[in-house]
Amino acid sequence: MKRPMTIAEKILAAHAGRDAVEPGDLVEVSVDFALGNDITAPIAIRIFREAGIERVFDPERIALVADHFCPNKDIKSAEQAKILRDFAREQGISHHYDGGEAGVEHVLLPEKGLVLPGDVVIGADSHTCTYGALGTFATGVGSTDLAATMITGKTWFKVPESLKLIYTGALRPWVTGKDLILHTIGDLGVDGALYQAMEFTGPVVDSLPMSDRFSMANMAIEAGGKVGLFNPDGETERYVTGRAVRTYTAYRSDADAIYARTVTYDCTAIEPVVAFPHLPENTRPVREARDVKIDQAVIGSCTNGRIEDLELAARVLAGRHVAKGVRCIVLPTTPRVYGEALDRGLIKIFLEAGAVIGPPTCGPCLGGHMGILAKGERAIATTNRNFVGRMGHPESEVYLSNPAVAAASAVLGRIAHPAEVVS
Secondary structure, eight states: OOOOOOHHHHHHHHHHTOSOOOTTOEEEEEOSEEEEETTTHHHHHHHHHHTTOOSOSOGGGEEEEOOSSTTTOSHHHHHHHHHHHHHHHHHTOSOEEOGGGOOOHHHHHHHTTOSOTTOEEEESSGGGGGGGGGTOEEEEOOHHHHHHHHHHSEEEEEOOEEEEEEEESOOOTTOOHHHHHHHHHHHHOTTTTTTEEEEEESHHHHTOOHHHHHHHHHTGGGGTOSEEEEOOOHHHHHHHTTTOSSOOOOOOOOTTOOOSEEEEEEGGGOOOEEEOTTOTTOEEEGGGOTTOBOSEEEEOHHHHOSHHHHHHHHHHHTTOOOOTTOEEEEOOSSHHHHHHHHHTTHHHHHHHTTOEEOOSOOGGGGTOSSSOBOTTOEEEESSSOOOTTTTBOTTOEEEEOOHHHHHHHHHHTBOOOGGGTOO
């Protein structure tokens, strides 16, 4: 009898050409899609050239996205982007996104139907695990591994153990997928799921929209996870239908699959959460953070820059104004998201509230540009990391939250629960 398997094990087995795998197995798998950005891809391209290889394994299975320092902030970042541009032209890589076509990679690629349920996807960016929201075995790798995959179309994995996370109860007002994952990281710790497949399940998860699922999968790496996975369902199918550029096979965990551990969370008890400096595990309810004054609020990133996130922030900012002395930066994550925000009147709301609207970019999330913090400044952000110096000066501070909390904080000039602003 074939061993019952989790979704992670099923995907790896299928891509390794095996009937079954189990945790600890070393497997060589075919890769459905590989990506790099303007920081990591130039290194991979250099390694590719040093290997004496002339052509990539498949130019339709590679994406190069200029999203971290773009629009270019200086000469060095311009040179990085040019390396991508020249390589894409030389290799015939059609999925090269730059300028007005560029967006934050982990929002852009699902939006374009390039990463799909049941795929194996690697990316030279740690938050490649975002695509697990679709039921994709997606994980970040180094630039050397990206180069090897660009050459061979394959990579190696040790099959991870799976950690089953069950979310029960009901969501309280203003609680989102971002709060669920912050609460989870606060409970598990930043290494609590080290090299494990975090599988998000339960009745609350089943009712979450894709935007919240992307947020949760995105931050699996912040608990040390290898991947963060959702079992594909009707919500997944609705998202993928009309987007998918190729056929795919979706997988679901067997009912009797074996897990290293199972953890259950009662969502009825979870409030909006803020992660204090300098680790995503340093979480507290928003009500315990109300004395923290802020200088900047950032709404965007691959974690929370989708149209649903902007709508949530706009609900709080509509008819209100950003507090004097606070910079509120809103970054729609793709041209499509920007266009939808325009069509729905969200951009007008943000402008009238005194926010700065920027182009699709990762910019401030990694302390790149468009929102750098000075010494002693504090920011609340819908991003995914708040390490020392993450958004600028090493003596600045970053607090992580959902979009509604970030918007309410921008209005009051301190970390705030959205209910303090919206009755």
